[in-house]
Amino acid sequence: MSEAAARAQLVELGRSLFDRGYSVGTAGNISVRLADGYLMTPTNSCLGRLDAARISRLGPDWAHQSGDKPSKEVFLHRAVLQARPEAGAVVHLHSTHATAIACLAPEGGDAEIPPLTPYFVMRIGRRLPCVPYYRPGDAAMEPAVHAAALAAKALLLANHGPVVSGATLADAVHAAEELEEAARLALLLRGVPGLRALNAAQVDDLLRQFG
Numbered sequence: 001m002s003e004a005a006a007r008a009q010l011v012e013l014g015r016s017l018f019d020r021g022y023s024v025g026t027a028g029n030i031s032v033r034l035a036d037g038y039l040m041t042p043t044n045s046c047l048g049r050l051d052a053a054r055i056s057r058l059g060p061d062w063a064h065q066s067g068d069k070p071s072k073e074v075f076l077h078r079a080v081l082q083a084r085p086e087a088g089a090v091v092h093l094h095s096t097h098a099t100a101i102a103c104l105a106p107e108g109g110d111a112e113i114p115p116l117t118p119y120f121v122m123r124i125g126r127r128l129p130c131v132p133y134y135r136p137g138d139a140a141m142e143p144a145v146h147a148a149a150l151a152a153k154a155l156l157l158a159n160h161g162p163v164v165s166g167a168t169l170a171d172a173v174h175a176a177e178e179l180e181e182a183a184r185l186a187l188l189l190r191g192v193p194g195l196r197a198l199n200a201a202q203v204d205d206l207l208r209q210f211g
């Protein structure tokens with residue numbers, strides 16, 4: 001995909017996430033890997049009103065090259081994209097239910113979203129690590145995020161929100177949407193008698209086919 005097409009898609013999918021309430025105000029940020037660098041949403045920008053020409057461009061060394069000042073979460077995106085060479089994009093949101101799970105999950109452990117539906121397993125996988133709390137934009141988070149991203153394509157930032165990678169920007173956005181819906185379902189069904197999750201054999205089968 002050309003850089004111009006990647007910029008246009010970032011604007012389109014940012015607006016789509018914002019319009020459906022997955023992001024509010026200026027929350028969240030998105031990065032896209034290019035052949036010779038990265039695109040990143042500017043700091044304090046609204047995902048619903050991105051301007052393709054003002055999107056931040058960073059070089060292969062992550063130095064700011066052009067466009068508005070990049071998100072303060074450059075370290076977060078760098079940690080994930082360096083840990084996952086197959087990933088083409090990273091989406092960070094404050095979507096309500098995934099963020100609620102990020103306030104419940106044990107810091108440094110795995111979040112408890114049971115494998116209730118196949119699509120969650122197919123899009124997110126077996127594990128959802130929760131990185132301990134760091135102030136947004138704190139470069140000190142990079143090693144912990146890198147370690148979590150080595151283990152899983154999606155992770156939670158404790159008391160902050162979800163971070164999801166994907167082979168393409170569309171994949172990352174779809175997985176972030178699926179994570180939010182799975183989190184909503186998990187909270188809705190928490191403690192409900194008779195709740196049935198997929199069993200280990202069913203999860204293994206899904207990951208063999210689609211993982």
Ligand SMILES: O=C(O)[C@@H](O)C(=O)COP(=O)(O)O
Binds near residue numbers: 041043045092
């Ligand atoms: O929560 C935060 O402050 C950031 O992680 C965020 O979501 C928005 O920050 P910018 O991308 O710098 O606007």
Ligand SMILES: [Zn+2]
Binds near residue numbers: 027093160161
């Ligand atoms: Zn954030």
